[in-house]
Amino acid sequence: MDDAIRIEKLSFSYPDGHQALAGVSLVIGRGESVGIAGPNGAGKSTLLLHLNGILRSDDGAVKVLGQPVDDKNLRWIRSKVGLVFQDPDDQLFSPTVFDDVAFGPINMGYTASEVKEAVARALDWVGMKGCEERSCHHLSFGEKKRVSLATVLAMDPEILVLDEPTSNLDPAGKWALISLLKKLAVTKIVATHDLEMMQALCQRIVLLDQGQVVAEGPAEKILADKDLLAAHGLLSAEPV
């Protein structure tokens, strides 16, 4: 079984009736870097929340590393799929950086020394070593983004899922984050409308619009198709 993620005909509607996903099918192989592109409201975030069972739908099937997402597997799946949320103020909910990065490993049942080691390693990875005792709300936005990534890396996930990792970052911060992500040898799924990042990071792009997959292919091919990008809100439709 060499699929990291296999999604079959997944549909999902929010309680208010808004249909966010309408029959999405998608296969992502191990070690792949896939960009989920699409305009605002295309259903990208909703799709990501299905990948570790935070949202679950009766209509369609999601399999992670060959296992179905169900109550029995939930804990295991959440240790394998690291999900980084868009707003770091949602991701970082503990008083100090240490507490936050340690949250996942502690829930996974690591021992005290393993937790400390995992926290130190993850913070070192993202270049935030020595910030353990800082308050989360005193970090700059770029620092918050990096600590957010560390909170997930500390759990050693096999699949890294990122929701708009570069939004609101300044260009220097954005490229620093991209080169950090490129160094990680895990399966990466990135929801974004940042074409530059997809070009630098992703091998394959899945284009999502109105809850449906409208195009899928190698990154160079999709990114070269200006008409396709313009039709789905990723490029300006008219010359500026």
Added chain:
Amino acid sequence: MRHSFLDQYSDRDSLIHRLDPRTKLVSTFLFITAVALTPPDGWVSYALYSAILAIWLMLSRVPLGYVLKRSLVVLPFVVLIAIFIPFFREGEIAGSYNLWLWQVSVTHSGIIILRNILIRAWLSVLSLILLTSTTKLPDLLRGLEQLHMPRVMVMVLSFMYRYIFVLVDEVMRMKQARDSRNFGGRRWWQIRTVGNMIGTLFIRAYERGERVYAAMMARGFDGQSRTLKRLEFKPADAYFGLSLGTLVIWGNLINLI
């Protein structure tokens, strides 16, 4: 944005700052209990408590002005509650006043109780201010947790500490957005705007709660909260705890002799 008004001065370094938060929590609790149990005429005890606070303050190197100013913020609430006591307490009348249609009288015993409540409240508030300005809030929370305060309450406090500034920032941005489009208008209209802002803030806070919960679940949270114990008692904790405990208990018993 940088805020630190909740635990200002707590990142300084002093003998008191280095103490284990549990030592400080228990000491403060003991101190407040002793103050509350002091009889109304226990002037010696009150003097001793003030001396303890003064030593505590000097050891912690927190500016006196800051502590006094802070205590003034809390006192009005105490005064508001306690101010009516002299009027309702029965006993020897100290003075009567005619207020339009009513005649009100103040009793001696009532005044003594009022004075006593104010002194007690002030001493207690001062000790709490010393506690929060010598202990970082995360450490305080860790201390509470290891003293077996219910985890749910510790979590509520920790979320409050984490998100109060996020909400304050949100309010500030909303105010700026309003002010940059506000061209006066009638008072009634302005009040309505404030009402809408409060509603929006509530919804945003609620939705943030949902997202935070999702972020917690994504990292394996299953309703069971687990933490690492990372506090250590040092010899200084024993010295401080013992000397303060002895002083406080002695100060309270002195009235019985």
